[in-house]
Ligand SMILES: Nc1ncnc2c1ncn2[C@@H]1O[C@H](COP(=O)(O)OP(=O)(O)OP(=O)(O)O)[C@@H](O)[C@H]1O
């Protein structure tokens with residue numbers, strides 16, 4: 001998808017992450033520019049989720065540097081809540097707040113965290129839910145929604161904070177093919193609108209369609225990266241070829 | 249190798265509520281039966297000796313005993329309210345991020361949960377003055393008020409444990425989700441975690457209340473005119489040993505009639521929580 005690519009929004013440089021003696025990420029570097037859609041693919045356990053969680057400060061990095069909109073994540077004086085206002089993240093398991101309606105789920109953070117006017121937030125939340133195709137489900141509780149619907153509420157919930165970048169962690173992995181499609185269409189529309197997105201996904205066809213740039217990770221390192229065309233049609237590394245052969 | 253199927257594949261175990269309910273019904277029946285039998289026996293003894301009927305005496309004392317019982321109820325309600333008020337912050341301190349606060353909360357909770365309630369009551373009785381001097385004002389501190397405080401302390405420790413357990417039963421991803429939406433810790437607790445945990449906390453909280461209500465008879469030991477004290481006074485005043493059984497059973501029935509519906513409601517709520525989660 002060709003955009004006018006802007007300035008770097010997320011810059012990851014030489015990041016290492018250890019859990020105890022176990023190194024999950026090693027010398028990871030990547031840059032995501034404004035409006036760009038980046039896909040991260042790789043086998044299970046290669047550290048993809050950990051990398052996303054490092055970017056929004058849910059997991060501290062061991063060394064290296066990550067900046068989001070110029071803000072250094074590893075900075076001891078980092079205002080982690082300011083960082084998280086700029087970074088939306090959507091998880092595989094939706095993680096909606098089950099005691100509140102879909103509309104409330106979307107409204108809560110802007111009202112409670114950003115202290116925005118509830119009436120204005122409501123209008124925006126309704127528009128967002130309509131945009132993800134859930135205009136008729138605003139008053140439903142998460143338990144009354146299908147997985148795909150819940151996931152779309154989760155996307156709307158993140159978007160309501162007007163983030164600079166959206167992180168998606170295998171958001172369709174728990175869904176059946178039918179509902180998967182609704183969610184993928186939503187993300188594709190978002191990317192087309194110019195939202196900066198980092199997607200961890202096992203949907204290779206989707207990655208190929210929407211990504212501007214694809215990173216292949218294995219064992220905590222970035223083995224290879226390039227345009228979707230280069231990665232999927234002419235991978236240079238044997239590990240990439242093995243991985244793609246196995247899953248395609 | 250045992251040939252047991254995987255635990256996750258087993259159907260949910262049926263709840264043991266049916267036998268418990270049945271047992272409670274039998275208990276109620278037994279109590280009523282005992283009351284009738286006791287009164288009849290006392291009546292028979294009375295007829296032999298030509299003294300006033302046991303039934304008449306029971307009826308004479310019933311209002312007084314009931315008023316004493318109502319004092320038990322009042323003390324239980326106030327102690328529960330105060331204990332809950334104190335227990336909520338105490339429970340929050342148990343998951344505080346600052347270690348000293350957590351340790352302090354832990355220490356208080358463990359202490360008040362693991363000392364006998366009666367000893368605490370005695371302590372508070374002696375510790376608190378019988379009147380308070382506020383400026384020029386002299387406020388008497390009634391014994392029942394001290395009893396409320398003495399009972400609220402162990403209640404607060406138990407409420408704290410209920411609060412902690414309830415909050416820890418909320419899955420971790422709820423915290424991550426709130427974190428990534430930039431909620432503060434307090435916003436996460438008050439808007440996301442506690443509202444969900446309340447539903448799970450309600451049954452054990454009501455259970456605690458039922459236990460507290462029965463434990464309020466302890467206050468008779470420290471000289472408060474509660475249901476138990478007045479029942480004993482009535483028995484002493486009549487000095488007729490055959491009245492002892494029906495009188496005590498009358499008091500038991502009052503407590504039972506009060507606590508049994510709470511137990512039923514707790515069970516119903518427990519079942520609903522299990523179904524919804
Ligand atoms: N909190 C943690 N403590 C210890 N080890 C962890 C922790 N979180 C993740 N790991 C380990 O880090 C490694 C990478 O995990 P991560 O979830 O990032 O992988 P992933 O690429 O997202 O895998 P998947 O595709 O299965 O989601 C795994 O081996 C995992 O066990």
Ligand SMILES: [Mg+2]
Nearest residue numbers: 048049050170
């Ligand atoms: Mg993952």
